[in-house]
Amino acid sequence: MEDLLALAARQGGYVLRRQALALGWLDSSLRAGIRHGLLVRPRHGTYVPAQVWRSASATGRLLIVSRATLHRLGEGFVLSHSSAAAVHGLDLHGVDLGRVHVTSRGRRSGRIEAGVVQHAGPLDDGEVVLVGGVPVVPVSRAVVETACLAGVEGAMVVASSALHHGSTTDDDLAARARRHGQLRGIRGARLGLSLSDAGCHSAGEARSLFLCWEQGLPRPVCQVPIHDADGLAGIVDAGWLEWRHVGEFDGLVKYGRQNPWSSDPVAMLVAEKAREDRIRETGLGMTRWTWHDLDPDVRARTAARIRHGLERSRRWYSTPA
Incomplete structure (x- = not known):
């Protein structure tokens, strides 16, 4: 158990099934860990120490599952939308925290599968940053994408959070909104961005x-x-x-x-x-x-x-x- 807990801590709270098997665990022992309250399986093939999962907020749980999903998908994907916003440490409201959002570098059309929303690009190297070793879209893009999902109130929350932390500026967000003007929900997002305030601490x-x-x-x-x-x-x-x-x-x-x-x-x-x-x-x-x-x-x-x-x-x- 100590090896599994240590690996989970290094990776941000999760262990994949294949990693647990490489450490000597069996599927039967993983099931026993869940049964005895030592492990939680939030997604197929993903295990989290129960204490870590219980102590995490809803956004913290999204962060754990998002990292695990990206690890499982492998190269060619980056976290985007609310998943990227969570990695950037932004407040979230009005979005489904049970869904992981990724964007593919090469896929021409998106799809939704098992709680994972796979978006199509465009996504060049300049649109990918590393946060704690995790590839994600930049803050301004994550804010605008999340704002399109969240409506006016949620847009105000995520944008105000980013502005408060100094992660972006009003001008950056406005430019990003113009660049992604074709996104569904952009009208409400623009309104929410215009109403946001860096003075909001929460x-x-x-x-x-x-x-x-x-x-x-x-x-x-x-x-x-x-x-x-x-x-x-x-x-x-x-x-x-x-x-x-x-x-x-x-x-x-x-x-x-x-x-x-x-x-x-x-x-x-x-x-x-x-x-x-x-x-x-x-x-x-x-x-x-x-x-x-x-x-x-x-x-x-x-x-x-x-x-x-x-x-x-x-x-x-x-x-x-």
């Missing part, structure tokens, strides 16, 4: 911007520093300062961030309450929302709550002319 913050656009709310400024007499009171996720109002997405547990009080919930709550009080004492109202508040069936109610907060803060905190 998928939730990008989805919050989408909520504001969809529901007709004023567009907030992202990551606004708020100061008081003692210095920096905090940096809020969304700011409508002309309305004397700010917003926080899931303020207690930031998506994808380390929290120094994560092992002490009481300390976390106390610190967050103190931070919110300092911000409010500067003469600003605040609205909070969570992942659930971004769901399509409740977004209208969330928007109404934010709109009410904006109007109330402008009445309460604005300085009379």
Whole structure:
């Protein structure tokens, strides 16, 4: 088991059947490993240590399976679309994380087989980069391809993530969208790209911007520093300062961030309450929302709550002319 675990760790979390057999495993022992909860088989011929699979996020699982699929297919393919976006470390939303996307260097037509979408080129050497030894399409191409699959909201998420990490620029994305103007879904992708914001630090913050656009709310400024007499009171996720109002997405547990009080919930709550009080004492109202508040069936109610907060803060905190 130690040899198999070590190989899985070197490869990014997976072992192919042929590799396990070369290490001395039998098909019967692989089945026993699954039966006893030591291994998971997410795809035919692909095995993942159960602890690795259980601890991985949905995007992390896509990453593992995508690497394994590319390994199994061999030369002539590169990861593309959402699979490439996952390798580049981008946030994803609105795409099927159970599907692996690859692009062939030579195939003239695409096909879908066993959860693997094989796209046809064009794909020359300049369109392939190595990330951790894995051949993938460049960031800008991965973003535009993923945006075409994901719709406006998902396009905002993946593009904002790439912009935030400095992996691409607005100009690069616009040029890439023009280059791939024949792709299905490009119209919604272009709109999502135009609405994206490098100030979004998470998928939730990008989805919050989408909520504001969809529901007709004023567009907030992202990551606004708020100061008081003692210095920096905090940096809020969304700011409508002309309305004397700010917003926080899931303020207690930031998506994808380390929290120094994560092992002490009481300390976390106390610190967050103190931070919110300092911000409010500067003469600003605040609205909070969570992942659930971004769901399509409740977004209208969330928007109404934010709109009410904006109007109330402008009445309460604005300085009379």
